[in-house]
Amino acid sequence: MRFGARFVCVSRASDVRPEVGDFLRHLADERQLSGHTTKAYRRDLDELESFLTDYLGRSGWAWGDSDVDRLALRAFMGACSRRGLSKRSVARKLTSARTFFAFLHLEERIPSNPGRTLRAPKLERRLPGHLSRTDAATVLSHAERGAADNSLAGTRTLVIMEILYGSGLRLSELFGLDVTDVDRGTRQMRVLGKGAKERIVPCTGRALRALSRYELRRSEVAGPEEVALLVNRGGGRLSRRSIQSAVRSCLEHAAGARGLSTHALRHTFATHLLEAGADLLAVKELLGHVSLSTTQIYTHTSKERLLRVYREAHPRSE
Secondary structure, three states: OOOOOOOOOOOOHHHOOHHHHHHHHHHHHHOOOOHHHHHHHHHHHHHHHHHHHHHHOOOOOOOOOOOOOHHHHHHHHHHHHHOOOOHHHHHHHHHHHHHHHHHHHHOOOOOOOOOOOOOOOOOOOOOOOOOOHHHHHHHHHHHHHHHHHOOHHHHHHHHHHHHHHHHOOOHHHHHOOEHHHEEOOOOEEEEEOHHHOEEEEEOOHHHHHHHHHHHHHHHHHOOOOOOEOOEOOOOOEOOHHHHHHHHHHHHHHHHOOOOOOHHHHHHHHHHHHHHOOOOHHHHHHHHOOOOHHHHHHHHOOOHHHHHHHHHHHOOOOO
């Protein structure tokens, strides 16, 4: 059999099996997952379908066949590992398969979910990249100096940095911000997060002051009909790539932090809040996490802080 070899999906939209098509519509319409997430599920299922055709040795198989079972999924995971995929990637593909089969089972299209009892690879808990307080201050000072010329790019970059660090937004959330989403009176912003879930986050005074400077430059290029908060030189919504480029440039020039991206500022936001004693549940709500376990990865603390807490709290610590 050739199922140990690399399997490549070349399917087009018209080639999608009816069950997969229904599942993708369920993700988009009912669960309201983003287009990027839906495409990721599609890619994973395309790879699984390609693998099963090789593994079973025939193209006429169906998702409910008895040999599309737990052993077949284990073989799929093994093939992914032999391709050099990380444990995290293999676990994601298994999650896609499990979710798909759970959907089919709930719809009574298959008798059972073959992935229900299959164990995912054990993942290491990786600490997210983040900045120290000193580096964060250096990066923001660099952005402030860049805004001193009152150019569109300079003032816009300062807004980007202040909002990402001050409010902990995801890249997609910042990209989607409209002018009307910012309420200066309450110093809050309305954010549309994952799964089209809306939440209200605080906006710092520094971010609002940066916005005031930027809006003068924005009005010079954007017409009154443009709703996007961040705009490019043509007056349209600034792209995700341009936001990433501005953030990376600040991080590299100010802190020498190569390899960090916009998400590093979200990690830094959460880390600094927790280090200052913020409640974990409050940070969870600010970040827009569904599960508390997702927020707990930010509870890493420095040895110095642990030692300081110990010295302040324990009666024998002297």
